[in-house]
Every structure is written in structure tokens, then in C-alpha cells.
Amino acid sequence: MKKIACLSLLLSAVSCSVMALPAWVSSVEADNPQLIFGVASGSTVEQAKRNALLDIAGKFNHQVEEQLSQLVRQQDGINSQALKLETHTLIKPVDLSHYQFDQIEQEGDLFWARAALERAPFAQQQKLRWQTKDAQLRPLLKPYSAEQWSLKETIYYPSVVAAMQQQWSTIQQLSVLDSPPPVSEIKRYMAYQNDLANSERLAVVQLYAQAADEVLALVKETLSAQQLRSIEVAKQAQSGISLEQQFDCVQDSREAYLCELHLNVVSLDQGQVLGQANYFAKGRDYRSEQNARQKALTSLKLNWQRLSLSQWLNIDTPINL
Numbered sequence: 001m002k003k004i005a006c007l008s009l010l011l012s013a014v015s016c017s018v019m020a021l022p023a024w025v026s027s028v029e030a031d032n033p034q035l036i037f038g039v040a041s042g043s044t045v046e047q048a049k050r051n052a053l054l055d056i057a058g059k060f061n062h063q064v065e066e067q068l069s070q071l072v073r074q075q076d077g078i079n080s081q082a083l084k085l086e087t088h089t090l091i092k093p094v095d096l097s098h099y100q101f102d103q104i105e106q107e108g109d110l111f112w113a114r115a116a117l118e119r120a121p122f123a124q125q126q127k128l129r130w131q132t133k134d135a136q137l138r139p140l141l142k143p144y145s146a147e148q149w150s151l152k153e154t155i156y157y158p159s160v161v162a163a164m165q166q167q168w169s170t171i172q173q174l175s176v177l178d179s180p181p182p183v184s185e186i187k188r189y190m191a192y193q194n195d196l197a198n199s200e201r202l203a204v205v206q207l208y209a210q211a212a213d214e215v216l217a218l219v220k221e222t223l224s225a226q227q228l229r230s231i232e233v234a235k236q237a238q239s240g241i242s243l244e245q246q247f248d249c250v251q252d253s254r255e256a257y258l259c260e261l262h263l264n265v266v267s268l269d270q271g272q273v274l275g276q277a278n279y280f281a282k283g284r285d286y287r288s289e290q291n292a293r294q295k296a297l298t299s300l301k302l303n304w305q306r307l308s309l310s311q312w313l314n315i316d317t318p319i320n321l
Contacts, residue, residue, distance in 0.1 A: 022105045022112050038115040048113035049101055053093035056117055060176050098122040123177035130170045137163055140318055141192055151205060151239055152269040155310050159317035161196055168193060206240030215245050218297055226309040242266040249289050257292035259283050261300065267313045275315035
């Protein structure tokens with residue numbers, strides 16, 4: 001009986017320890033038109049703070065689809081079923097700003113933190129970010145309605161799509177913050193996304209090549225891997241990619257074949273130089289010069305596989321993401 005009583009007291013003590021919460025956690029303050037609160041615990045102060053921001057982010061992610069859908073459904077001509085597929089976002093703690101931790105307390109082994117985010121300044125910052133990027137995007141989006149893209153539009157395409165996705169996420173954040181852009185702007189972005197997602201009008205890439213067949217074949221393979229659908233070899237390239245190579249092979253003092261490849265890649269759009277990249281690779285083989293050449297090409301191929309099209313051509317993307 002004594003053992004049972006002791007066990008009961010022990011369980012009671014453990015239960016009290018587990019359930020002990022700071023008073024401000026037990027009665028969480030509701031969000032209001034000025035502030036959004038996030039409350040969480042962690043084994044360290046920093047972890048508790050991060051989790052409190054995750055709590056705020058989670059509120060955005062939970063509310064965004066419902067609020068944006070309601071906003072857009074007020075307008076005629078919107079397919080709500082298609083809209084449901086598009087209204088999703090993932091707001092991360094790093095996206096948040098204009099917050100402070102107004103409560104931090106340790107209770108037992110846990111730290112508790114409360115973050116309070118100010119709606120109005122955060123909404124203003126997000127709206128300014130959206131407007132700034134929109135000004136960058138507008139002139140870039142126009143050519144994508146054409147039947148045939150230029151090389152420039154093809155190269156810029158991944159960064160334009162990424163910027164569009166970020167803009168769409170920002171629009172959704174603003175809808176939760178009771179500060180949405182006009183519905184006409186939301187519909188415009190929905191149309192942009194649809195056009196970009198369904199478009200396959202990639203540029204015909206012309207290669208002006210002063211290069212060996214094996215080098216040209218590697219370049220074609222690299223461009224095809226970047227989803228460039230049609231590649232033509234031309235005598236001159238006002239719009240395309242110009243290649244110039246120097247492939248030198250010698251035998252060294254140990255009678256091994258040593259081949260060095262220098263390749264200059266210049267991208268042109270209507271005679272305008274978009275970018276220029278220089279590549280160097282070498283191969284060494286005791287059996288044959290051909291093997292040494294192939295090793296140099298393999299080295300180049302492995303390097304290129306890690307690069308995006310804009311990186312391969314050494315072209316700065318037009319949008320600062």
C-alpha cells in the first residue's frame with residue numbers, strides 16, 4: 001500500500017511538471033487587426049523563438065487558400081476549381097519581418113516564446129516588394145506571348161518563372177494580411193502563370209561553330225539537356241551561340257598523350273552579346289591521342305552538368321530573386 005501511495009505521488013508530481021505552463025501561454029491572446037501572435041516552446045531559447053515564428057507562418061499557410069479564393073470568387077469568369085489548384089503557398093519564418101518577441105520564459109526543461117508580428121508594416125513591406133518586382137517583370141513577360149521566343153527569352157525563362165512563383169506567394173500573403181492587390185492584378189498573374197506553364201515555344205538555337213565535330217556534339221547534348229528543342233548549325237549567328245575552340249594535343253616526356261581544350265562560348269541576340277564564357281579542360285592517356293581527347297571532353301561534360309543554361313553561357317539573370 002505504501003508503494004502504491006508513493007507511486008501515486010510520483011505520477012502526480014510528473015503530471016504537474018509536464019502540464020506546468022506560463023500564465024500567458026495558458027491564456028493565449030487572440031490575434032487582432034494590429035498583431036498576429038505565435039506561441040511555441042523549445043529546448044533552447046533560439047528553438048522556442050524559431051518555433052514561435054513557425055506558428056505565425058503556419059497561420060498564413062492555413063488561411064491563405066480560403067481568403068484568396070473568397071476574394072477572387074467575387075469576380076465573374078473565374079474557374080474556382082482551377083483556382084483551388086493554384087492557391088497554395090509556403091511562407092517560411094525567414095519571410096517574416098516586423099515582429100518582436102514580447103514574452104520569453106523558462107518552465108522546467110522547456111523555454112517558451114511568444115512572437116508578435118505587426119500586420120500593417122509587414123503588409124506594406126510585402127506590397128512594396130511585390131510592386132518592385134512587378135515593374136521588373138512586366139517588360140520581360142511581353143515576349144512570351146509571341147509564337148517564337150528569342151534566345152534571350154529562352155535563357156531568361158527559368159528566372160522569370162521563379163519570380164512569378166514568388167510574386168504569387170506574396171499576393172497570397174497580402175490577402176491574409178487584409179491588404180490584397182486589386183483582383184484585376186491577381187487575375188493577371190493567374191493568366192501569366194497559365195501561359196508560362198503551358199508554353200513550349202522555345203527558341204531555335206543556331207550554332208556558329210568553329211569547332212570539331214566531337215565538341216559540337218557535346219555542346220548540342222548540353223543544350224538539349226537544358227530543354228532547348230531545336231538546334232541548328234549555321235554559318236553565321238546574329239542570334240544564337242558562337243563557338244570557337246583550340247584543341248591541342250602533344251606527347252609529354254613520358255610518351256603520354258596530353259590534350260588541352262580551350263573553348264570560347266558567345267551568346268548573341270540580334271547581334272547583341274548577351275554573355276561570354278571560356279572553358280578549359282585537359283585529358284591525359286598513354287594509349288592514344290583519341291583517348292586523351294575524350295578524357296578532356298568528359299571532364300568538360302561533368303563540369304557543364306552542374307550549370308544552368310544562364311550559368312553555362314555566363315549571363316546574369318534579369319531579376320534579383
